[in-house]
Amino acid sequence: MIEIEGLSKAYRRTRALSDVHLRVGPGMFGLLGPNGAGKTTLMRILAGIVHPTHGTIRVAGNDLATESGKRATKAMLGYLPQELGMYPDLTAAQMVDYMAILKGIGDAAKRRRRVAEVLEMVALTAVADRRIKSFSGGMKRRVGIAQALVNDPRLLIVDEPTAGLDPEERIRFRNLLVRLAGDRTVILSTHIVEDIGQTCRDLAVLGRGSVLFRGSPAELSRIAEGHVWSVTRPQLDEPEPGTTIVSMLHLADAVQYRVVGAWNDPGAGALPTPPSLEDGYVRLMQTSS
Amino acid sequence: MIRYAWKTSRRELLWFPLALLFFFVVIVAMLPHPGVRFTITRGYLGFFVPLLAGITAAYAVLDDPALELRFATKTRHAQTLLARLSLLLAVQAACAIAFQLFVAALGVDLSPLGGVLDVQRAWLVPTLALAAAGLAGSLASAQCVTGAFVAGAVWLVQLLMKSWLLANGPRLYLFMGILEPARADLRASQGVLLAASASALFVAWLLLHRQERYL
Numbered sequence: 001m002i003e004i005e006g007l008s009k010a011y012r013r014t015r016a017l018s019d020v021h022l023r024v025g026p027g028m029f030g031l032l033g034p035n036g037a038g039k040t041t042l043m044r045i046l047a048g049i050v051h052p053t054h055g056t057i058r059v060a061g062n063d064l065a066t067e068s069g070k071r072a073t074k075a076m077l078g079y080l081p082q083e084l085g086m087y088p089d090l091t092a093a094q095m096v097d098y099m100a101i102l103k104g105i106g107d108a109a110k111r112r113r114r115v116a117e118v119l120e121m122v123a124l125t126a127v128a129d130r131r132i133k134s135f136s137g138g139m140k141r142r143v144g145i146a147q148a149l150v151n152d153p154r155l156l157i158v159d160e161p162t163a164g165l166d167p168e169e170r171i172r173f174r175n176l177l178v179r180l181a182g183d184r185t186v187i188l189s190t191h192i193v194e195d196i197g198q199t200c201r202d203l204a205v206l207g208r209g210s211v212l213f214r215g216s217p218a219e220l221s222r223i224a225e226g227h228v229w230s231v232t233r234p235q236l237d238e239p240e241p242g243t244t245i246v247s248m249l250h251l252a253d254a255v256q257y258r259v260v261g262a263w264n265d266p267g268a269g270a271l272p273t274p275p276s277l278e279d280g281y282v283r284l285m286q287t288s289s
Numbered sequence: 290m291i292r293y294a295w296k297t298s299r300r301e302l303l304w305f306p307l308a309l310l311f312f313f314v315v316i317v318a319m320l321p322h323p324g325v326r327f328t329i330t331r332g333y334l335g336f337f338v339p340l341l342a343g344i345t346a347a348y349a350v351l352d353d354p355a356l357e358l359r360f361a362t363k364t365r366h367a368q369t370l371l372a373r374l375s376l377l378l379a380v381q382a383a384c385a386i387a388f389q390l391f392v393a394a395l396g397v398d399l400s401p402l403g404g405v406l407d408v409q410r411a412w413l414v415p416t417l418a419l420a421a422a423g424l425a426g427s428l429a430s431a432q433c434v435t436g437a438f439v440a441g442a443v444w445l446v447q448l449l450m451k452s453w454l455l456a457n458g459p460r461l462y463l464f465m466g467i468l469e470p471a472r473a474d475l476r477a478s479q480g481v482l483l484a485a486s487a488s489a490l491f492v493a494w495l496l497l498h499r500q501e502r503y504l
Contacts, residue, residue: 047361050501071363079361085354087297098293102362147358 001025001155001185002046007055009041009209016041018209020055028181030200030217031189032281037206039189040082043159046187047079059155073155075104078148082159082189084140088133092124092143095132099147118146122176138169145176156186162195174199197277205284212288217277224260224275224283231270232256240264244282261286294372299352302345302377309337310384314391326397334385334412335467336448342381343419343440347427349373350493351436351503360504366497370490374420385412402470411466414479414486418463419444421489428496431503461485 007020017038033039044050045057048070060076062069086095096115105111119128122142127135132143141161148156158177162170177186178199188199196203197217205213205220213220232254243261258273259266260282275283313333317326350373353359359369389399389408402408419440427436447454447463454462459474460481469475496502 044357044501044504049357049360049504051499074361074363077361079358081357081361083357085357087355090293090296094293094296098297099358099362101293102359102364104363 001060002187003056003058005056007042007045007057008053009038009045009050010053016209017045017052020206020209020211022204022211022214024185024187024202026181026183026185027202028178028186028188028200030196030203031187031206032191032193032196032203033206033212034191034285036208037191038209039191039206040159042206043079043081043157043187043189046073046155047077047157048074075151076154078151078153078156080141080144080148080156080158080161082163084144086132086140086143089131091129091131092119092135092139092146093128095143096147096150100150103151105151114150114152115146118149121149121180122146137164138166138173141165141169141173142176145173145180149180154184156180156184157189158186159189160191161188162190162192170195193278193281205281207285207288213284220280220284221275221277222280223287224279226272227260227262227283228273228275228279229259229263229266229270230256230273231259231266233269242286244286246279246282291372291376294376297353297355298373298376299348301348303380305345306338306341306380306384309333309341310388313337313388317392317395317397323397326392326395327399327401330388330392330397330399331402331467333388334408335415335464336444338381338385338412339415339419339463340441340444342377342416343423343444344437345377345380345423346374346420347423347436347440348433349377349424350497351427351431352433357504360500366494369497370424370494374424374490378416378420381416382413385409385416402467407466407470410479411470414466414482415463417486418482418489421486421493425489425493425496428493428503 002022002024004020004022007017009017020042031039031042041050045052045064046059048064057064059073062072064070064073090098093115096118097111100111100115105114116125119125122145124139124142124146127139132140135143162173165173174195177188180186188195190196201216203217203220204211232251234254240263243259243263245257246260247258249256260279313329317329320326320329350369399408402411422443423436423440426439427433430436451464451468455469459465460478462478463482465472465475465478
């Protein structure tokens, strides 16, 4: 579906992406990375909004370097940006209807049907005629996904969709994305490792504009194998350089730590522990820095 | 499309022109002298309608909370420009025509400006020119306020340098139709200004292709 070769993007003095190569097929694809890694730039390039400095991108065979390729890609695209701006005085139904018009669905009857369908999909039918300004953050995100789906896109790009949502909304949103994936390609960009672990079988990690890892969540976890310890001590001194305390749990008379990294002298009582996806991610970041 | 263009536009697009219209209606109603009424009508149509069009045009495209969503659709840039500009021009036109009807009802004679079509051209040509300047300015600088400044600066320079412009570049003088309606080169000037407006809109269309500058 998506082929990216040698993609680079520079903004004046900042290099946002550097020689990115990726191939993405149907299903959920996770794009993980710290803030400033270049995820949003990559998403915007895929959405045809930002021009790459170098490299080629093909989406379903359409070359994004050409205007016709861009238009063809946009015709099959559903996009939910990180900073989701909407018109507060429109109702949910009007917002989705307007986006459907912008996406070229001219037939009013067809549009009405489709708007009702997507609002049903995101469980907003009951509030379809309420103005967006009265919605919670989670409801706005659901309007965002409804507008992204209204043209039945083959490619769905969602950038940090769960940021700012409460845990219940996050779970509901993740489940919705997985249900939507099916034959579609869904690219989920996030810095929340848990969101990827719960939804994607395939992922890439971006760091400082480059692809640091490409594989499955299990493969990412394995990167930290032999580098994760559980330690219970009254107090842990500053961790060695190259290690990170990823969690601390206060017990009755001690603190249980989880440490990731190349720890040369863990000392007595440090128990090697099976790595989680987050441990793998932390270890990857350590080794790449 | 037009319905949503209206619903998704800033409310100021309507309130500012209406407030200005109301202000001038009150002024004209309060000053009974026909000569004064004519001067005020000329000022409103020839100077203030174009200025407001220039300022609102600067905000027409970029002041959009869902700009990124819009950019991710296959809507053509020309369509975006047309939808946004036609709306604000329609508002200005409605105000200008309503004001003309009002002053006509008061008996103000606009014939010194020419026939009905000449009067419309006298406000419409500078309105289009300043709207195009405001829009192109905002897209060139990627800032609405700069576009509004460009429109305001052009307006002010044209007002202050009337004599110089009429002597050295009369075809680029925005207010010839309202201040010098009997000049022989009025039509040529209006033609040049329309061509300049079309050029500025073309530049705006080209600039809109660089979407990443506006996010």
